[in-house]
Structure formats: structure tokens, C-alpha cells
Amino acid sequence: MNAVEQAAMARARELGERVLGTTSPNPPVGAVVLDADGAVAGEGATSPVGGPHAEVHALTQAGERARGGTAVVTLEPCAHTGRTGPCADALLAAGVRRVVVAVPEPTALAVGGAARLRAAGVDVELGADQQAAEDGALAGWLTGVREHRPQVVWKVATTLDGRVAAADSTSRWITGPQARAEVHRLRATCDAVLVGSGTVLADDPQLTVRDAEGRTALRQPLRVVLDRRGRVPATARVHDDAAATHLSRAADPAALLTELFDRGVRRLLLEGGPTLAAAFLAAGLVDEVVLHQAPLLLGDGAPMVGGLGIDTITSALHLTITDVTRLGGDVQIRLRPTRHTGGPTTGGGS
Template identity: 60%
Template sequence: MADTELAAMRHAARLARVVLGRTSPNPPVAAVILDPAGHIVGEGATRPPGEEHAEVLALRAAGDRAGGGTAVVTLEPCNHTGRTGPCTEALIAAGVARVVYAVDDPNPVAAGGAQRLRNAGLQVVAGVLRDEVADGALRAWLHGVAQARPLVTWKFASTLDGRTAAADGSSRWVTNQVSRADVHALRDTVDAVLVGSGTVLADDPQLTVRQVGGVADGELAARQPLRVVLDRRGRVPRTARVFDGAAETLVLDTAVPRFALKALFDRGVRHVLLEGGATLAGAFLEARLIDDVVGYVAPKLLGDGTGVLRDAGITTMAEAVFLSVVDVARLGDDVKITGRPVWADSGNVRRED
């Protein structure tokens, strides 16, 4: 494996992250074309459904320079005709000599691309940086193929003693401006933002992606995730900010997380950001439907007020859900902790000394 190909794969992985939230239900894939000397001559990342896939865009940018070169792709090139043609045929027609990809396509409809390329005489190398790429931009999509539901990231902001609001109900602002900007960057990568009716009634959030700070403070981003409100009893008034037209809003008349996620999956949603209150988060946790946790913790103490989580079905310390910590970062004086729940029957149990 040439160093240029490894570098190209890492570059492709970064390119794929740029289109997160913009390709579902298709996977966020990126491709890099190297000429025979190993120089990058084209690159591309998957566009919204119905538009070109990464390989086609990269080949177009490369033009004749793709001949005899190498295509480096984060996902096995597709071998089926849907709203667009097979990427395998585009690679063959361009005269590419070698294809290097990271992750096998688990979708039986699109799989078989590697064998089609080999049958056409191309050299194919699979599994390059597979784990690294699968845990990156492709993670939510791969989760959807395996679980038939969206990946759920629960986001919360709290004081150091676990309060999301003070005793008088005030909650602006728990965290600092850097953390708030990071939340908007997180929203920009997901397909949908989900809350319960209680959060809408208490806080009247807009649930959009906006600029935080600077001359453009409060300005809406061009692309917005779907806003989802669980409102089983029809309590949310049409005057709520989630109906302001800044983004599409879906109201689901259910309080059952699994039903909500099924409805969203059927709409093409592959990554949900859960921003609801403590009770809704507890329901998702109790149902084991939280896949990632992103906590923004401010160096403040309230002593009383609204807690981060409740009604999660946990009654003893032995039942506490352990989080495998993925990352810890300083955001000004705040701390951002990213973790993934480790379930007791998953075979990956934390054991205390």
C-alpha cells in the first residue's frame, strides 16, 4: 500500500465529513483520483439523493488524467442503477487501473462492486483504513443498514452539578458561546433534531442551525435539518417557533421512541440529534436507543434546578449506564465530553477494581 494512497484515503474521509447530513438516505461517501504518478487530480463527495455520487464527481474533475490511475473511495463503489448509474461502470469507462476502498458495502442492493471491477480487469484493494473510516462519516449510515433505525445522538448542556436550568426555570445561558457554536456545528451534521412537546412549551426553541457570534450572529445556515416534535396530546401551539418556516417541521403524535425512529427512518433520516428534556432523554435511554452522548459541561454550580436525566428506569448504582469516552475537549472554560453507552449484555462490560 503506497503512502500516497493512505494519505488519499484520509483526505477522502475528511471530505466525506463535509457532506454529513446532506446525503441521506444515501451514504456520505468521498472519492479521490490519483494519476499514475500518485498525484491527486480529482476529488468529490456524494451530493443529495438523485444527484451524482462521489466517484462520478471525482472522475469528472480528473478528466483524462484518471486513465491508468487509482480511485480511492471510502465505500465500495456501487454496482446498481437507482436514480443514478453504477459507479463501477463510470470507473471502468474512465480507464482507472486500480481501485482502493475502505468499507465493504453492506447493502445487498448496491453490493458486488468490487467483483464487477475485478471482472473488468481492474486491481481492487479492500479494507484500507476500514475501522477508521467506518467510525467516521459512514457511521450513522452503516448503523441504519444494520439496525433499520437512525443513529441517535443525545446532546445536553449542564452545569458541573448536572443542572440544565435553575430552580426558577432560567436556562440561558448554561454554557458559553464557544459551546453554543459547537452545538450548531453538530446540528449541521445531522438529518433531524428531535424534542418533546414539553421542551417546546417550556423553552420555545427554534431548533435551527445558526451562526453564533461575530457580525453574522443569529443568521440561519443555508441548509437546515428536519425539526421533529413528539406531541402525543397535541399541546404545541402553531405559534411556536418550530413552525416559523425557517426549516421543515414534522410533528409525530406518539410518545414511543421506537415508533418515532421508525417513522423517521422511513423518511430517509439516518442520524437524529436528541435535544429533548430530561424525561424524553430518560425514555430513550431506558429503551436503549441512545448511541452517542455529547455533553457540554459548564464550570457552574446551581445546587437546585432541573436535572439532565430522569425516569430512565435506573434505580441502583449497579444499573448505571457506563459510557465509553470517545473524546474530551476544552471549549473555553466549558468541557465537551463525547461517549457511547456500553450495555451490560453487550459483551463489553466495564469492571470495577
């Protein structure tokens, strides 16, 4: 992969990020088509289910300039016919001479695109900047392929001393407006938002995506409430008509994730309180943490996470910081638990 193709791959990853939360259960892929001189001729990202894939959008935009050019794609072009035709065939019809792929197709259903292209004389490079693509927009879909569950992103807002609520249970506006706006952007990238019944009873959140002016977005993630004892009243705001809501009585986090996976959820935002967070962490089912920390001290009140059954420092749950960003007067820290992830690879997108 040369420098021009590397820049195109970075752009393809960005395009995939832009459609996070809109493509499930299909993967959010980005694609860039370079003409024969290496100039950008077209770009695209996966449409919602039933619409064109990223490669088709990019080829349509490129038109005749695609002939003799290069397609740069975050996921290997599919070779099967589902709701749309094979992207490998679309690339061949457009006359591209080279295809650069970040992530080889991991599913038995859609694999074969690279082989089909090579058989037709197209130069194919697999595994270009693969890790960056796997850690980006494709992370949730890949978790589904490998572990048959949604990717779980735990978002939590705390004071400097790790409190999510004061001793009198007040918790509203721990962080400032920029951090709160970032939460809405984060929700928009997810297929579903999860809280427990305790959070609903304490805060009565609406769990919707709103813009900077407070307007409700057109596309809303599924609202999920874990309510094993049927405590959530019919008057709770999660029952309004702003978005769909799913009440679950699943026995544990793993069962809940299976339930949501079967509904097409591939990226789940966990916004529940300390008890629910602890349950997911203890089960090893948190893939990413988005921590918003405000420059406040309470000294008492609800902790950010409940008991994890850890009684010595050597057993502590280790996390790796992947990004630190200032949000007004607050700080956003992104982390990933240090643990093995993996499992059988079956199934795939459609």
C-alpha cells in the same frame, strides 16, 4: 494500502464528513483519485439525492489523470443503476488500475462493485481503515442499514453537577458562545432535530441552524416535536417558516424512529429534556452523546437525565469517551454507550 493511499483515505473520510446531513437517505461518501504517480488528481463527496456520487465528482475533477491511477473511496462503489449510473462502471471507463475501499457495500441492492472491477482486471482492496470509516460520516447510514432506524446523537449542555436548568427553571446560556456555535454546526450534520413538547413549552426554541452572525442557513434539518397530548400551541416558534416541522404522537422512541426512518432521516439529533433523554437511553437507542459542560455549579435544578430504573452501581450505563475538546471556557465530551449494536442487513441507499 501504502502511506500515500492512507493519507488519501483520511482525506476521503474528511470529505464525507463535510456533506453529513445533505445526502440522506444515501450515504455520505468521500473519494480521492490519485494519478499514476500517486499525486492527488481529483476528489469529491456525495451530492444530495439525484446528484453525482463521490466517485463521479472525483473522476470529473481528475479527467485524464485518472487513467492508470488509484481511486480511494470510503464505501464500495455501487454496481446498480438508481437515480445515477453505477460508479463501478464510471471507474472502469476512467481507466483506473486500482481501487482502495474502506467499507464493503453492506446492502443487497448496491453490492457487486468490487466484483465487477476485479472481473475487469482492476486491483481492489477492501476493508482499508474500515473501522475509522464506519465510525465517521457513514455511521448514521450504516445504522439505518443494520437496524432500520436513524442514528441518534444526544446533545446536552450541563453544569459541572449535571444540571440542565436552575431550580427556577431558567436554562438559557448554560454554556458560552463557542459551545453554542458548535451546536449549530452539529445540527447542520443531522437530518432532523428532536425535542419533546415540554422543551417547546418551557423554552420555545426555533431549532434552526444559524451561522456565527446569526443568519439562518439555507439548508435546515427537519424539526421534530414529540407531542403525544397535542400541547404545542400554533404560536410556537417551531411552527414558523424557517424550516419544516413534524409533530409526532408516537407511543415510544422505537416507534418514533421508525416514523422518521420512513421519512428518510438517517441521523437524528436528540435535544430534548431529561424525560425524553431517559426514554431513549433506557431503550438502548442512543448511539452517541455530545456533552457540553460549563464550569458552573447549581446544586439544585433539573438533572441532565431522568430516571433510568437503575438502582445499583453494577447496573450503571457505561459509556466510552471518544473525544474531549475545549470550547472556550466549556468542555465538549463525545461518548458512545457500551452496548451491542447490530441486526439484519437489508435494504440500502439509492
